[in-house]
Amino acid sequence: xxxxxxxFIIFLNLLICFIFVLETxxxxxxxxxxxxxxxxxxVFFFIVEYVIRLYVAPDRLRHIFRIYSVIDLVAILPTLSLxxxxxxxxxxxxxxxRILRVVRVVRIFRFLRFTSNEHFFFGSISRHMLEVVxxxxxILIIFFIFSGVFLYIESSINPNLSTFGDSFYFTVVALTTVxxxxxxxxxxTGRAAIVIMILSGIILIPYHASQIVKExxxxxxKKEVICPQCGxxxxxxxASHCKSCGxxxxxEYDGDL
Numbered sequence: 375x376x377x378x379x380x381x382f383i384i385f386l387n388l389l390i391c392f393i394f395v396l397e398t399x400x401x402x403x404x405x406x407x408x409x410x411x412x413x414x415x416x417v418f419f420f421i422v423e424y425v426i427r428l429y430v431a432p433d434r435l436r437h438i439f440r441i442y443s444v445i446d447l448v449a450i451l452p453t454l455s456l457x458x459x460x461x462x463x464x465x466x467x468x469x470x471x472r473i474l475r476v477v478r479v480v481r482i483f484r485f486l487r488f489t490s491n492e493h494f495f496f497g498s499i500s501r502h503m504l505e506v507v508x509x510x511x512x513i514l515i516i517f518f519i520f521s522g523v524f525l526y527i528e529s530s531i532n533p534n535l536s537t538f539g540d541s542f543y544f545t546v547v548a549l550t551t552v553x554x555x556x557x558x559x560x561x562x563t564g565r566a567a568i569v570i571m572i573l574s575g576i577i578l579i580p581y582h583a584s585q586i587v588k589e590x591x592x593x594x595x596k597k598e599v600i601c602p603q604c605g606x607x608x609x610x611x612x613a614s615h616c617k618s619c620g621x622x623x624x625x626e627y628d629g630d631l
Contacts, residue, residue, distance in 0.1 A: 380488065383419075383484075384485070386416050386419055386420070387481070387482070387484050389412065389416055390413065390416050390417075390449070390481050391481060391482055391518065393409050393412060393413050394479060394481070394522065394538075395538045396409060397409060398525060398529075398538040399537050399539075413453055414457075417449075417450055417453040417454070420446065420449055420450050423446070424443070424446045424447065424450060427443070427446070428443070442486070442487050442490070445480065445483045448477060448480055449478075449481040449483075452474040452475075452477050452478045453478075455474055456474065475526055476522065476526045478522075479519055479522030479523060480519065482515055482518045482519065483515065485511055485515070486511070486515075489504060489507055489508050489511060501607075501608075502586065502589040502590050505582065505586045505589045508582050508585070509579070509582040509583060509585075509586060512578050512582050513579060516545075516549070516574055516575055516578065516579075517542060517549070520568070521542040521544075521545045522538070522541070523567050524541050524545060524559070524564060524567050524568065524571075525537075525538055525540075525541035527561060527563050527564045527567060528541075528560065528561060529541075531560055531561060532557075532559070532560050532561075532564075534556065534557045535557060540557065543557070544557040545568075548568055549571060549572060549575045596608035596609060596610065597610070597611045597613075599613075599623050601616040601618065601621055601623055602621065603616060603619045603621035604616060604618050604619040606618045606619070609623065
């Protein structure tokens with residue numbers, strides 16, 4: 375049941391990101407209304423998840439300020455704001471709408487919760503594969519976040535930029551230092567966003583790549599024997615007892631004695 379819930383939440387995360395992308399294209403008003411209804415249903419499940427996590431948290435005040443809880447809340451607020459603000463007589467002018475749309479791009483950070491520890495899908499994948507997932511997710515998050523931000527900064531003033539696809543193409547070209555020049559930022563804010571994107575890629579991508587190498591090197595020195603007592607997966611090749619709980623694992627070792 376836990377895995378089913380995880381898969382369902384991941385599907386909702388993908389769905390809400392897909393809606394964000396699709397809304398940047400020229401679609402009919404009927405399609406936009408349908409996307410809005412789907413977003414409302416998706417955010418409803420996000421709210422339910424947030425409330426349940428808050429309810430079962432041992433320290434609710436501390437839970438509110440955890441980074442993943444803040445991300446969950448930020449993912450909910452834009453849609454709630456669009457629903458609540460008219461009831462208080464607040465006008466949704468173009469500036470507020472643009473800010474709310476930019477904030478929606480951070481919803482992709484919700485995927486980080488699933489790779490925060492080794493219990494990803496209840497331990498269904500190994501530690502080194504988890505590092506690979508983190509690297510791929512980091513690259514996708516960088517591309518997605520800065521594509522969305524760059525789009526809403528430059529779309530109104532840049533004639534070569536109109537959809538998320540255009541912005542995504544530019545961020546990939548910029549981050550890979552190819553620089554074809556067919557799309558370039560025309561505002562100082564857009565240039566600043568691209569500088570931050572490139573610096574983020576230079577710092578984060580090599581870091582996660584080094585973690586993969588480190589994990590694979592660690593595993594090469596170990597032997598995969600799962601302790602029946604505590605579940606520790608990797609042990610030294612000459613270990614006869616688990617280094618975590620001391621349980622006998624009866625591992626054979628070809629030594630000189």
